[in-house]
Structure formats: structure tokens, C-alpha cells
Amino acid sequence: MLTTIKTIFYFGPLLFGLGFIAPLAAQILERLEAPLPFGLTPLIAGLILGAAWGTYAQVKGRWA
């Protein structure tokens, strides 16, 4: 149990990227009706952004 919790917290930034930033970005893009390249859907674009930003924060230890 402790190992599971520690693992969750260790991967916190990546999980936050996928769990929150991705759907947040997707819903913002949807509301803005922003044109997306390569025929991306808002959800896929959100997942790419969330995964990329989360990975950056995971590696760097900061969000910017």
C-alpha cells in the first residue's frame, strides 16, 4: 500500500498532466472552437499537451 502511494506521488506531475491538464485543455479548445492541425480532435490535442507538459514537469521538477 505504502509503495503504491509513494509511486502515485512520485509520478504526480505526469498524472496531473494526463488526469487534469489533458481534459482541461481539451474542453478549453472545444469552447474556443479552435482550428487544430493534422485533423486532431480537442481530446487528442489535450492529451498530447498534458502528456508533454506533465513529462516536462516530471523530469524537471517544475512546471515552467
Added chain:
Amino acid sequence: MSTAAATDLRALPEAELIRREREIASRHLDKFPYLAVFWAFANFATWLALWPLVFTGTLPLWAAFPIATLNIMLSYLPSHEAQHDIIAKPGTKLRWLNELIGHMSTTPLVLPYRVARLTHMEHHKHANHPELDPDYSSTATGPWDSIWGTIKNNQPRSAGGFNAYGKTLERIGRPDVILDGVLYQLAFYGILFALAWSGYAIEAALLWWLPRHIATIYIRFYLSWAPHHPGQETGRYRDTRSFRSIFGNIGSMGMQYHVIHHLHPRIPLYRTPRAYWEMRDILEARGCDVGGLK
């Protein structure tokens, strides 16, 4: 009285200054903080009400966002009164109310009561000590540096801010309380993720996630940085100062008179201005930095 009065007071023996200080403090102790109790329930209820109001379309999100931000900014102080047993001491009839407010009011801030209380007591014992004060990471060279410092302390691998509290709990032999923080974090992010993937990400961001970040900056600024700046001296009479805020006493959540709180922590927040003006010259005579509020 004036600064000249403080000069006269310096001629008195220290024991007499202490006696006068305690006599003034005693006039403000054991007053039931009705305002803090009302504040705790009204503030928490308002923040909770925003969710159904926004989800049902009764209140637009753009209007709810500043209200939520204000709610979370105001969420800490009622708990702070409870942390010092100001609402009700242990063993008294209303102790349950003290503890309820302590737990309830900081929920939007995702700060467990036991974590807040134990680390805050350490802050009082060791204010401005680089190793022992859990809030030492709030020290900064100026207002903008304080804001930037809080943003940096909120980063994943920061050792400051709320992240410093775990280290303090281990040092004082209460690592069990870290579990409270873990559960709060899991619940907070679990709710955020669930809302986000149910189609309410923008609502979750503007009713809780972003307001909490803004509130943390505000609370750190006025409760940690401003009253302890420059944060270089320790000792009860030197680790806290009075100051004048451009937003006034209400806009700075009563922290202009924080020196009173550090010297007499069981004086309710609403009584600290009166206690300060009655005690000011004694404090000056005892070496406090009260130059900010003459």
C-alpha cells in the same frame, strides 16, 4: 501615547513592563470569537454552494471564480483561531465546535487541521529559524519576491511551502500526521481528475484549482511573509513586526497586528488591533519592531 512614552517606559524594570503587558493581554483573552465562527460556516457554505449553482447554470462561472478565490483566501483564519484553542479550550463544552471549525475551514485549501496545527505551533516556537521554522521558506527580499517564492515553493520538487511540513512532522515525532496530508492530496486530485474527465475540467479549475493557488500566494504573503519580514531575527519580541498594508487591516486579514498574536496567541484575531494600540508603547520599549504602525 507616543514614542516619547515608550522612551519613558524603557526606564521601568523589565518585570514591570511584563506585568503591564500581561495585564493588557488579559483584558482581551477568553473572548468568544463570534465573528470567526460565523465566518467559518458562511465561508465554507458559500464555497460549497458555488458548485451546484455553477453546475445548474444558476451562476455563471466567470462570477463564481472570484467568489471561490475569496472563499479560499478566507478559509485559513477560522482554522487558525481553532489551532490556538481560541473558540474553545480542551475539555470545555464547545470544544467540538473548535475542532469542527479547525477541520472544516481549511478543507478548500487542502490543508489538514492536524498538519496545520502541529506545524503552526512549531512556527510559533521557532519563528524565523532557518532549520526549525516550517514557514521559513516564506522569507523573501520584497513583495514580488514573496509572490514568486510561493509559486516556486508550489513546484513538484520544492522543499518549501506546504512541502516543508512533512519534514517538520518527522522532526517532532509525528510522522503519523503525514497520512492526513496524503489522504487530503489523494482526495483533492481524485476529485479534480474525476470532474475533469466528466466534462467539468474548466469548472474544477476555476472553482478550486486556480483559486487555491491564488489563495496560497495571498495567505503566504500576509500571514507568513509580511509580518515576519525581513525574517532575520528570532525571539518572541523580534521575530514579528507590525506593518501597514495598502489594503488596510481587513485586506491584509488582520495581519498588521500580528506581533500581538505571536506574543499572546490566544487573543482572538478581532481583538488584536485594540490590544496592539493599548500595548504599543510597551512593545516598543521591549524592543519590538512597531515602526510600521505608529
